Amino acid sequence: MDLVIGCTTRPYSALPFAEACDHIARAGYSEVAVFANQGKVAVRSDSTEGEIAAARKAAADAGLRPSMLIGGTRLDLGLPAAVEEYNRLIDNAALLGATWLLDGGTQDEAQYDDYYELMRRVVRHAQEAGVQITLKPHGGIGLTPRDLIVAYHKVEHPFFGICYDPGNIIFYTKGSVGPETDIRELAPLVTAGIIKDCVITDGKPDVMVNPGDGLVDFRRVLSGLTWGGFRGPLYVECVAGTEVADIDANVKGALKFVRGILDGI
Numbered sequence: 001m002d003l004v005i006g007c008t009t010r011p012y013s014a015l016p017f018a019e020a021c022d023h024i025a026r027a028g029y030s031e032v033a034v035f036a037n038q039g040k041v042a043v044r045s046d047s048t049e050g051e052i053a054a055a056r057k058a059a060a061d062a063g064l065r066p067s068m069l070i071g072g073t074r075l076d077l078g079l080p081a082a083v084e085e086y087n088r089l090i091d092n093a094a095l096l097g098a099t100w101l102l103d104g105g106t107q108d109e110a111q112y113d114d115y116y117e118l119m120r121r122v123v124r125h126a127q128e129a130g131v132q133i134t135l136k137p138h139g140g141i142g143l144t145p146r147d148l149i150v151a152y153h154k155v156e157h158p159f160f161g162i163c164y165d166p167g168n169i170i171f172y173t174k175g176s177v178g179p180e181t182d183i184r185e186l187a188p189l190v191t192a193g194i195i196k197d198c199v200i201t202d203g204k205p206d207v208m209v210n211p212g213d214g215l216v217d218f219r220r221v222l223s224g225l226t227w228g229g230f231r232g233p234l235y236v237e238c239v240a241g242t243e244v245a246d247i248d249a250n251v252k253g254a255l256k257f258v259r260g261i262l263d264g265i
Helices: 017-026 049-062 079-096 109-129 145-155 166-173 183-189 218-227 244-263
Strands: 005-008 031-034 065-070 100-103 132-135 160-164 190-195 199-201 204-206 234-236
Touching (some): 005 065, 017 031, 017 049, 031 049, 049 065, 049 079, 065 079, 079 100, 100 190, 109 132, 109 160, 132 190, 145 160, 145 183, 160 183, 166 190, 166 204, 183 190, 183 218, 190 218, 218 244, 234 244
Parallel strands (some): 005 031, 005 234, 031 065, 065 100, 100 132, 132 160, 160 190, 190 234
């Protein structure tokens, strides 16, 4: 099965964004998800046009399309200000050239209703900008597959979907919920996916491992998603290694691993 497989900049978070793009391109990827590099995401709600242009150029110079941008909400500002801030983030994602704006929801139960209302208010702006918001499981409001399904239906808009991250399901539930749970019901709601594995050692979850070396059954997860109509994109988020040479090898190996699974579906 031919799905777009990109890579986030997270494996190269210690490097400048432009260098991360170079490494990702050399590993065989054509799309990049813009995460934090050296403690800062290259494009944010407060980014200048010059900063956005520089990020877009850095990706293009490496031969990559910056198709996803990681963002987040500022519900601590109050709902009206949070809406304004998020709309600026949407506009900047569009200027970057991103199709997907990745959101981690909220872990504060007191903010759940405000989060749903925020998404309902900004999603129309996202549609006008041509940017699809995609909610990632990150504990809290998106702790389990069932929680993600609930969140989707609370917003109920074609430009709001789910970015399925099986490693995070294991990480935040400490293995009490499998990422295959409710996968067929969830699959039609999934608009993007993350390739991330997870191990649990002495009760402590760890996602800095290579895909295929942890508890995620990627064949079951990906076949379940594609059975339900998911057609990508997928982004590799985490691999093992701390030295750049090892990360390079593992990022390249992750692409081969995912392609091998997809070819067998």
